[in-house]
Amino acid sequence: MSKRLRRLELLAAQLKQECLCTVKELAAQHGVSERTIARDLDLMREQGLPIDADRGRGGGVRLDRNWGVGRLNLAYHEAVDLLISIEVAERMNSPLFLANLGTVKRQLIASFSPEKRHRIERLKSRILIGVTASTQVQSGFSSPPETVVRHVHQGFIDQQRLAIRYRREDGAVSKREIEPHYLLLKYPVWYVIAMDGLRDAPRTFRCDRILESEMTDTSFRLLPKEAFDSVLAGNELLV
Amino acid sequence: MSKRLRRLELLAAQLKQECLCTVKELAAQHGVSERTIARDLDLMREQGLPIDADRGRGGGVRLDRNWGVGRLNLAYHEAVDLLISIEVAERMNSPLFLANLGTVKRQLIASFSPEKRHRIERLKSRILIGVTASTQVQSGFSSPPETVVRHVHQGFIDQQRLAIRYRREDGAVSKREIEPHYLLLKYPVWYVIAMDGLRDAPRTFRCDRILESEMTDTSFRLLPKEAFDSVLAGNELLV
DNA sequence: ACAAATATGCCATTTTATGTCACATATTAG
DNA sequence: CTAATATGTGACATAAAATGGCATATTTGT
Numbered sequence A, B: 001m002s003k004r005l006r007r008l009e010l011l012a013a014q015l016k017q018e019c020l021c022t023v024k025e026l027a028a029q030h031g032v033s034e035r036t037i038a039r040d041l042d043l044m045r046e047q048g049l050p051i052d053a054d055r056g057r058g059g060g061v062r063l064d065r066n067w068g069v070g071r072l073n074l075a076y077h078e079a080v081d082l083l084i085s086i087e088v089a090e091r092m093n094s095p096l097f098l099a100n101l102g103t104v105k106r107q108l109i110a111s112f113s114p115e116k117r118h119r120i121e122r123l124k125s126r127i128l129i130g131v132t133a134s135t136q137v138q139s140g141f142s143s144p145p146e147t148v149v150r151h152v153h154q155g156f157i158d159q160q161r162l163a164i165r166y167r168r169e170d171g172a173v174s175k176r177e178i179e180p181h182y183l184l185l186k187y188p189v190w191y192v193i194a195m196d197g198l199r200d201a202p203r204t205f206r207c208d209r210i211l212e213s214e215m216t217d218t219s220f221r222l223l224p225k226e227a228f229d230s231v232l233a234g235n236e237l238l239v
Numbered sequence C: 001a002c003a004a005a006t007a008t009g010c011c012a013t014t015t016t017a018t019g020t021c022a023c024a025t026a027t028t029a030g
Numbered sequence D: 001c002t003a004a005t006a007t008g009t010g011a012c013a014t015a016a017a018a019t020g021g022c023a024t025a026t027t028t029g030t
Helices: A003-017 A023-030 A034-046 A076-092 A101-111 A114-124 A146-153 A225-232 B003-017 B023-030 B034-046 B076-092 B101-111 B114-124 B146-153 B225-232
Strands: A051-054 A060-063 A071-073 A127-129 A161-167 A173-186 A189-196 A201-206 A210-216 B051-054 B060-063 B071-073 B127-129 B161-167 B173-186 B189-196 B201-206 B210-216
Touching: A003 A023, A003 A034, A003 A060, A023 A034, A023 A060, A034 A051, A071 B101, A076 A101, A076 A114, A076 A127, A076 B076, A076 B101, A101 B071, A101 B076, A173 A201, A173 A225, A189 A225, A201 A225, B003 B023, B003 B034, B003 B060, B023 B034, B023 B060, B034 B051, B076 B101, B076 B114, B076 B127, B173 B201, B173 B225, B189 B225, B201 B225
Parallel strands: A127 A173, B127 B173
Antiparallel strands: A051 A060, A071 B071, A161 A173, A161 A210, A173 A189, A189 A201, B051 B060, B161 B173, B161 B210, B173 B189, B189 B201
């Protein structure tokens, strides 16, 4: 086999692309008999693909127009980004294009392994949504650097001490050691809430002003939420 | 067959859930010989699944940890919502969790049929992103009604005349006939830009104030963009 | 009425999948 | 170093599944 598997994949792709195919055409294209194509279609239907067939002259076979736009294969970090993006968008309550994303979210969550689900829950419990900011994202610094994103996916929050280069509002760049505890979105600006290693006090850093970040293996101190009350006040947790 | 297909699906799901399985366990669970599982794994590898194997004592088989967190099967309207949501989020430039969504977008677009791709392009060409609004979404009216969303997916823009019940700021509810041409997001509020059938002039309606909408089969007049210049000014198209 | 399309059943034949056994190779515990 | 567990691979007989061909029913447009 494996021949049949391949054919089934091809058939599905083909039916998605083209609107209406006759069994005869399909048989010729795949070099098998019409009977075989009929059986393949049966199998695909059995597996849940909504294949419509128009009988009679001028008829043919097609996939239900509103069905599965293919399958998305997501890597872990893609899935996390997608899930968090949807949840943030939901929280930000601009609902027109969110109506049908509930099922997407459910599918995403269901497909995580328990271990990953836990990791994501912890990440979410460290994300805060605040009021919309009056400031704009700095032009020229519109994206936080790659490294920040990578650190987020690697369990950035509550685990790793980071060495960063930070650009103050007046333009001066300084080096700092921080222990990040929370991410805060005051749309459109993301902040990192962290213990400043030098001053040993909670501080808030704009993600778009972090020029570089690097993990350091200095130990991380777990701190209770209360330690951050002063900077967290007035913001809501994502979960 | 179909037995093997099912087994392959189960195997993939299982390897995603559990970190490490021995071939012996898998064989026992599926009631086949170890040799068969080995062959199944070969086939899965051939199909592109990144299956790692640790040989030797304590070894086993697992899926690459960062690989496909399941497959998403999306219906058309889910895929559209997802795509538009991502693009809107990108345009709104709050980038922390958008870093890895480029590939998701590409997969989505690639999986649309040409016809659907065209439909989506047209929808996108009718979406405008404006400046962030100072107002909030009306509480109690936070979601536009189901019907508005449905109409969007059915080719709402530029095709259908709608009868709506609209709630003015002072609370008064009136009936109107509109021909919708554009959707405008002034975050967090969505607007419909339409020809008001009674006054025959362009007008802007807040989506969260549309209480009900219904298609009417009265003819729709295609109008050039210039007709809406007065209300479109200062807003940018999504595409 | 006729032609073109799907849908379904049956059976002989061909192809594929499976189990079994043997052996190679890699890793870890002791 | 050795024994114990793992995966990986090849060969071969056999069970199972896929295939093709044919007959037939059914739907639909001309």
